[in-house]
Amino acid sequence: MIAPTGGFYNGGAVLLVLAFLGFGAFFWRAWRLYGYMRLGRDEGRIDHPWRRVRDELVVYLGQRKLLKRPYYIRGLAHALIFWGFLVITIGTIDLLANGIFGFHVPGTGSALFAWTIDIFAVLVLASIAIALVRRMFFRPPRMHVALDGYVILGLIAILMVTLLVFEGAGLSAGLLEKGYTPPPIAGAVLGAIFKGEVSAVIFYYAWWLHVVTVLAFAAYLPQSKHLHIVTTLPNVFFRKQTPRGALSLIEDIENKETFGAASIRDFSWKQLLDGYTCTECGRCSDNCPALATGKPLDPQKIVLDIRDQLLRDGSKLLADPKADTVTPAHFTESKPEELWACTTCAACVEACPVTIEHIDKIVDMRRHLTLMEGSAPPEAQRAMTNIERAGNPWGEPRETRGDWAKELGVPTFADKPDAEYLYFVGCAASFDRRNQKVARALVQVLRAAGVSFAILASEETCNGDPARRIGNEYLWQIQAQQNIDTFKKYGVRKVIASCPHCFNTIANEYPQLGGNYEVIHALQLVDRLITEGKLKVGRGMAEAVAYHDPCYLGRHNGVYDQPRAVLDAIPGVQRVEIEPHNRERGFCCGAGGGRMWMEEKIGQRVNHRRVEQILAIKSGATKVASGCPFCLIMLEEGVGAKGVQEQIRPVDVLELVAGRLEN
Amino acid sequence: MKILIPLKQVPDSTVRVKVGPDGKSIVTEGITWSISPYDEYAIEMALERKDADASTVVAVVTVGPARSRDALRQALAMGCDEASLVTADATTPLGVARALAKVVEETKPDLVLCGKQASDDDQGFVGPALAELLGWPHVATITKVVPVEGGVELWREVEGGHEVWKAALPALATVHKSEKEPRYPSLPGIMKAKKKDIPERAIGALGVDASGPSWTILSMEPPAARGGGKILKDGDSKQIAEQLATALRDEAKVL
Numbered sequence: 001m002i003a004p005t006g007g008f009y010n011g012g013a014v015l016l017v018l019a020f021l022g023f024g025a026f027f028w029r030a031w032r033l034y035g036y037m038r039l040g041r042d043e044g045r046i047d048h049p050w051r052r053v054r055d056e057l058v059v060y061l062g063q064r065k066l067l068k069r070p071y072y073i074r075g076l077a078h079a080l081i082f083w084g085f086l087v088i089t090i091g092t093i094d095l096l097a098n099g100i101f102g103f104h105v106p107g108t109g110s111a112l113f114a115w116t117i118d119i120f121a122v123l124v125l126a127s128i129a130i131a132l133v134r135r136m137f138f139r140p141p142r143m144h145v146a147l148d149g150y151v152i153l154g155l156i157a158i159l160m161v162t163l164l165v166f167e168g169a170g171l172s173a174g175l176l177e178k179g180y181t182p183p184p185i186a187g188a189v190l191g192a193i194f195k196g197e198v199s200a201v202i203f204y205y206a207w208w209l210h211v212v213t214v215l216a217f218a219a220y221l222p223q224s225k226h227l228h229i230v231t232t233l234p235n236v237f238f239r240k241q242t243p244r245g246a247l248s249l250i251e252d253i254e255n256k257e258t259f260g261a262a263s264i265r266d267f268s269w270k271q272l273l274d275g276y277t278c279t280e281c282g283r284c285s286d287n288c289p290a291l292a293t294g295k296p297l298d299p300q301k302i303v304l305d306i307r308d309q310l311l312r313d314g315s316k317l318l319a320d321p322k323a324d325t326v327t328p329a330h331f332t333e334s335k336p337e338e339l340w341a342c343t344t345c346a347a348c349v350e351a352c353p354v355t356i357e358h359i360d361k362i363v364d365m366r367r368h369l370t371l372m373e374g375s376a377p378p379e380a381q382r383a384m385t386n387i388e389r390a391g392n393p394w395g396e397p398r399e400t401r402g403d404w405a406k407e408l409g410v411p412t413f414a415d416k417p418d419a420e421y422l423y424f425v426g427c428a429a430s431f432d433r434r435n436q437k438v439a440r441a442l443v444q445v446l447r448a449a450g451v452s453f454a455i456l457a458s459e460e461t462c463n464g465d466p467a468r469r470i471g472n473e474y475l476w477q478i479q480a481q482q483n484i485d486t487f488k489k490y491g492v493r494k495v496i497a498s499c500p501h502c503f504n505t506i507a508n509e510y511p512q513l514g515g516n517y518e519v520i521h522a523l524q525l526v527d528r529l530i531t532e533g534k535l536k537v538g539r540g541m542a543e544a545v546a547y548h549d550p551c552y553l554g555r556h557n558g559v560y561d562q563p564r565a566v567l568d569a570i571p572g573v574q575r576v577e578i579e580p581h582n583r584e585r586g587f588c589c590g591a592g593g594g595r596m597w598m599e600e601k602i603g604q605r606v607n608h609r610r611v612e613q614i615l616a617i618k619s620g621a622t623k624v625a626s627g628c629p630f631c632l633i634m635l636e637e638g639v640g641a642k643g644v645q646e647q648i649r650p651v652d653v654l655e656l657v658a659g660r661l662e663n
Numbered sequence: 664m665k666i667l668i669p670l671k672q673v674p675d676s677t678v679r680v681k682v683g684p685d686g687k688s689i690v691t692e693g694i695t696w697s698i699s700p701y702d703e704y705a706i707e708m709a710l711e712r713k714d715a716d717a718s719t720v721v722a723v724v725t726v727g728p729a730r731s732r733d734a735l736r737q738a739l740a741m742g743c744d745e746a747s748l749v750t751a752d753a754t755t756p757l758g759v760a761r762a763l764a765k766v767v768e769e770t771k772p773d774l775v776l777c778g779k780q781a782s783d784d785d786q787g788f789v790g791p792a793l794a795e796l797l798g799w800p801h802v803a804t805i806t807k808v809v810p811v812e813g814g815v816e817l818w819r820e821v822e823g824g825h826e827v828w829k830a831a832l833p834a835l836a837t838v839h840k841s842e843k844e845p846r847y848p849s850l851p852g853i854m855k856a857k858k859k860d861i862p863e864r865a866i867g868a869l870g871v872d873a874s875g876p877s878w879t880i881l882s883m884e885p886p887a888a889r890g891g892g893k894i895l896k897d898g899d900s901k902q903i904a905e906q907l908a909t910a911l912r913d914e915a916k917v918l
Contacts, residue, residue, distance in 0.1 A: 259850055371850040381847035389695045390677035397679035398695070474850050 012100040015211065019096060022215025029222035032228075033276060039321075041270035045238040052237050055355075060236045061086075065353040070580060074134065075353075077127035081156065084120035084127075085229065088163070091117050092214055099211065111183075118167070118183030121160045128157050142282035142291075142300075152226045159214050164190055166206035172199035228279040232354045235277040238270050239355040243508040244346060247363055249588040250473045260367025260471060264310050265317065267361065274356040275307025283552040284348035284358060290341040294603020297341035299348035305323045305333040306361065339365050340377055343606065344469050344593030350584050366471030366547030367386035367619030380470045383597035387475060391461035392427035393597050402457025404429070408443050411454045413490040419454035421446075422492045424483075424506060426499035428463050428629030434636060435629040441658035442498050442522050448661045449534040451525075453496065459486050465501040468509070470594035477513065480505070484515035484637065497655065498522040500552035500559075500628045501592075507557075521553060523627045523653055527562040530569045536662040539571040543573040545656065546576040546614055546621040546648075548635065549586030560584070563627050566653055570660060577618040587613055589638075591630035611638035614648060625653045664810065664832075665720045666709040667772035668700035668743070669763045669793070672727055672734035672782040682883045689883065698734045701778025707841035708808060709776055710742045720744050724766050726751050726759045732861060734788040739856035740848035746859070757875030758866070760792035765869045767797055772833065774815060779804050779837040790837040800830045804839040870893075 046052075047141050058064045091113070094105040104239045107113055111164060131153055135145050167183065168190025180389035194202055195435035220382060221227055250259060261267050284299040285291055291298050339362050348358040376384070386395035402412065405425075423446070429439035446453055464479030483506075487495075495517045507519035529535040547567060553559045560583050567575040581587040590606025600606070626632055635650035675695040676679060683690045698706070700810050706723065711721040722745040723738040725731045726801065735746035767775060777790035794801030806825070807818035807909045814831040828868040830836075848856070866873050893910070 253850070254854060257851060370847075374847045374849040374852070376847060378844045381844065384847060386677065389697060395677045397677055399679050474853070644869045 013034065015096070015099045018212065018215055019100065022218045025219035026222055029451070032315070033222060034316055036310050037269050037272045037276070038316065039265055039310070039317055040267050040269035041265070043270055045240075045270055048241040049376065051241050052239075055236050055239060056233070057338070060232055061356060063353075065355070068351075069585065074132070077130040078353075080120070080123045080127045080231070081131075082137065084124035084160075085156075087116050087120050088124075088159075091163075095211065096214075096234065100499060106179075114183040118164070118185045121163050122185055125157065125160045128160070140282065140286065142285040144280050144282060144300075148224050148226070151220070152224060155213060155217050157222070159210060159217070162206045162210035162213065165194075166203050166210055169194040169199040169203035169206060172196075173203050174571070175200065175203060181527070188496045211568060225279050225326075228277050228354060228610065231273060231277040235270075235273055236355050238273065240357055240360070244349065245552060246508040246512070247468055247506040249509075250367075250477075253474055253477060259371040259473065261361070261364035261440075262368040264306060264313065264373065266368070267306060267364065271357070271361055271364075272306065272310055274361075275303055275310060277354045278303045278307060278356060279354065280304070283351040283353065284356070287347035287351040287585065289343060289345060289347065289590065289606045289609070293606050293609050295336045295341035296602065299342075299362075302334050302358060302361055303356055309333055326593075334362075334365060336375065337370055337602075339369065340380075340598065341602070342593050343551070343588045343590055343595045345588035346555040347588065350555050363469060363471060366469075367473055368471070370471035371474065376470055376472075377598050380594055380597050383594065384467055384470060384472055384475055385657070387462045387464075387467055387479060389481075392431060393462060393466050394427065394431055396427075396431040398461075398540065399458050401425075401430045401460060402455060402524040404431075404439055405443070405455060405457065408440060409512050410443055412457045412459070413454045413492070414459075416452075416454045417490060418452075420452040421454075421494045421496050422487065422490070423455050423496045423498075424463070424502050425455055425460060426502040426629065428633070429498055432629065435632060435652075438498060438629065438652040438654055439633065441652065441654040442496075444658045444661065445522075445526060445529075445535065445654060446496075446663050448536075449529045451529070456486060456490075461486075463502045463505045465505040466594040466597065468505070469592070471623065476505075476509075480510055480513050480515070484510060484513055487515065487517065493517060494642040495519045496522055496525055498627075498629070498652075500557070501548045501630065504552045504556055521557075521559060521562075521627065523553075523563040523566055524559060525655065526619075526657055527565045527569075530566065535657075537570050537657055538660045538662040540573075540656075540660040542572040542574070543623060544574045544576050544619055545651075546578050546617065546624045547582070547653075548578060548589070548610070548614070548624050548626040548631055549583060550626055550631050551586065551588050551592055553627055554586050555584060563625075563653055567625065570656055572660075573656065576621045577616065578614055578617055578624075581610075581613050589626075589628075589631040589634035591634050592643040596630050596633070605641075607634035607638035608641060611635065611642055611644065611648075615644065621648065623649050623651050623656075625651050627653050664716070664718075664774060665722065665770075665772045666712065666774045666776060667767060667770060668702065668705045668709055668721070668723045668738070668776050669789065670706070670723055670725050670734060670738060670778070671699045671764075671781045671783075671789075672731040673699045673727065673781055674694050675780065680885075682885055686882050686884075687880045696730060696733060698737055699778050699781045699783070701780060701782070701838055703778075703840040703845040704778040704841040705778050706738055706741055706743060707843060707845040708805075708838055710846065711842060712808065712810070713742065721818065722746065722770060722772065724749065724763065726754065726866060728752050729863075731914065732863070735861050736856050736859075737848070739859050739861075740853040741846055742848070742852060746861045748861055748863040749866050749869065750863060751873065754866060754873045755875035755877045756786060756788040757792060758871070758873035760789050760796055761871040761875075762866050762869055762873065763789070763793050764796040765871050767793070768917075774808070774832060775835040776808070777801070777835065777837045779839050787837070790835065794835040797833075797835070800834045802828045802830060802834070802836045804838045806838075806840050807842060808836065841867045 063079040066078050068075065091108060094108040098104055139145060146300055164186050167186035171191040172194045244651050282300055288299050342362045344359050346359060380410060384392040390396060391398045424438055429435040461482050462479050463483060464476035467479060468476035495506055497506060497519060500521060503519055503521045506517060530537065545567060547564055549560065564575060567573055587610050588606055589610055624635060632650055632652055638649060639650055675697040678694045681690040709721045713721050721743045722736055723743050724747050725735060726749040729750055732748055735748060739746050780787035791801055802817040804819055805817045807819050809816040814829055815834065817828045817830060817836050819826045895906045
């Protein structure tokens with residue numbers, strides 16, 4: 001590209017001063033933001049470096065998380081603006097280098113580059129038009145539209161228009177350097193409009209307007225949510241690479257004095273970086289089951305509360321780490337009722353295009369409420385007391401944990417120490433009558449396939465998941481350690497769980513305490529047994545069955561296909577998808593995050609909404625199958641409350657298999 | 664104000680109680696013990712006073728076997744300030760009341776709150792007996808305590824409403840329920856409680872008469888196992904209703 005300044009002494013110095021001001025403003029503000037971010041506590045985020053590089057390529061450069069249902073068009077518009085930005089930035093660097101010092105970035109004089117920029121400039125303009133039309137005429141309900149968004153879109157539009165105009169005018173005026181290949185739009189279209197002497201003047205002003213806009217953009221960027229074009233780069237790089245379903249461990253818990261997050265200083269630097277990265281797109285809010293059913297929780301607000309408080313109080317805190325900044329000084333702005341509404345279903349985490357981690361913040365704040373203040377909701381406190389005293393959240397007698405299996409003669413590890421698998425039954429299947437049927441079905445299936453297994457009966461205790469997600473890390477550690485000790489006593493190496501919560505915490509969280517096992521969810525195992533020919537499923541009644549994705553199987557652990565494969569392997573069963581709320585967009589049953597034991601008084605019950613969604617697909621499905629005891633309880637309740645038992649019956653996939661066994 | 668709560672450690676309500684081989688006692692091996700629920704309400708009630716007025720001192724004491732120390736620890740974790748243990752492996756309810764009277768004389772609380780009864784034997788004896796031994800006013804089964812000029816207001820729930828009693832201090836009340844559910848201890852509370860000193864002495868060292876009128880358990884039996892239910896499903900709803908009425912009259916004999 002060319003510049004009208006033509007070297008340092010011919011206007012380049014003026015440009016240099018302007019560039020210094022624009023980028024100076026950028027770095028000045030960026031340095032402050034970095035300082036605020038360092039107020040957060042330390043957290044190591046450099047494990048799995050190659051996965052981090054891969055994510056940069058896929059998520060940042062590849063825009064993978066933007067191109068998701070139901071956001072394909074908006075996502076593509078964004079991706080085009082972003083890719084355009086990348087290409088055009090190279091041109092901008094060339095522009096400034098040429099304007100100030102009179103030299104070119106290598107390769108920018110090529111026809112390929114000129115054409116690429118030209119085409120992207122038009123695509124970006126088209127995308128800006130889509131974005132503006134959406135904001136003005138088809139605003140999604142969750143989108144928080146502010147002046148900032150229009151300013152940014154306006155600046156980008158000015159950049160693209162001036163770029164095309166100065167190129168076209170420059171071409172007409174014959175200001176191009178030798179060997180410069182005219183790009184199609186700027187050259188053929190605009191070049192034809194700008195004719196004669198005036199084109200040199202147009203070139204001059206368009207060029208300067210373009211460059212000044214670039215510098216104004218740089219200065220404005222760190223004041224804006226648009227800073228995400230910069231912060232997404234580190235935010236993706238430093239995203240959590242441990243399993244999504246694993247919450248962080250509080251190490252050496254007995255010797256710590258404070259727990260969880262009460263002030264912005266209690267969040268890690270990465271959690272604060274999340275705040276800088278949020279672009280207020282509202283996709284998290286869009287997918288949140290709590291918000292959708294009228295609860296006071298909005299995952300986006302959780303992230304923005306932290307960011308806003310940091311921006312407001314950051315300078316005071318930097319000056320004096322003990323400064324009283326708000327009243328009461330140490331409190332975060334998210335209210336307990338918001339935090340307790342979360343089911344930890346990860347719909348927000350899944351939806352976020354810039355890898356913000358909402359659940360960890362919510363749980364950290366819950367940790368403060370539970371561990372420091374003892375102020376968890378009373379029903380949650382009851383559940384925790386029950387786990388402490390009886391080893392299960394319902395407070396059923398510990399000694400009766402294995403009673404469901406007595407009639408079946410299921411061996412315990414004490415009876416059968418050489419069993420290959422431990423079937424970790426979990427509290428729901430041990431004590432809840434409906435779910436005991438599922439446990440019995442699994443026993444039938446395992447026996448048919450000749451799998452060697454045993455249970456722990458009264459030696460098993462709650463895996464700790466509800467306690468951990470309520471924020472009671474201490475109780476989780478006690479429960480987990482107790483199970484790990486029992487597993488050790490019997491030399492357990494392989495674990496089958498029919499409950500995704502047991503599965504998730506044993507597979508992903510027990511390793512934090514040194515418990516490493518090969519953990520498999522019952523439906524994964526059944527899928528394998530069918531594939532290997534060890535399990536023969538015969539034809540039963542022909543029926544359509546909708547599959548409901550449990551959050552802790554699907555979104556938290558990526559197990560979407562195996563349960564479906566099991567359904568598909570049952571002759572006569574026609575699998576139905578609960579579109580569009582299936583797979584990674586599956587809608588929570590409402591029971592995760594300890595919500596199973598909390599009352600749900602505000603808004604519509606999440607499970608009732610789910611039942612409505614299942615009925616709305618009008619697929620003729622007479623059953624809805626899941627792979628989670630909590631989902632089953634919630635769906636049964638929802639179906640009962642809505643009086644639609646005749647239309648649709650909740651089951652576990654295992655029950656469908658067990659009812660049709662041929663071997 | 665200083666509030667003393669005498670508490671009792673009992674088998675936790677989640678424990679499935681089994682009768683021992685002697686047929687006269689329950690199996691206590693390996694079971695979970697906790698603070699008797701009404702005592703927990705008494706603690707919560709006292710701690711709510713402490714929340715309202717930080718100068719309130721809440722102390723707990725128990726007369727029981729050495730394992731009762733865990734129950735005192737739990738009370739400290741909830742937020743009580745002091746705890747002391749009087750060890751006694753076997754004693755009579757009156758002996759317990761006498762030992763507690765001695766503790767009250769030494770520690771001089773303004774208010775003693777007892778659970779209205781212990782959930783293991785449900786005698787409801789110790790609270791009133793302690794008031795009698797001390798010669799203090801006693802109000803039973805309260806749900807709220809409010810400090811007022813010259814003493815405390817003690818609220819009790821009665822059919823269709825409540826009564827408000829007033830007592831000069833010192834006084835003793837037995838607690839039916841607190842306004843809020845007993846609090847879940849904070850983790851710093853649990854950790855602090857672990858380090859707190861719990862003075863211990865044997866009941867003999869108090870110099871009280873631990874004997875008293877007593878009873879002997881002749882035998883214990885678990886309730887008979889419930890038989891399976893019956894599902895009436897033959898016939899239309901009218902016929903089923905008739906079958907149900909017949910069954911209620913002839914088999915259950917309730918009509």
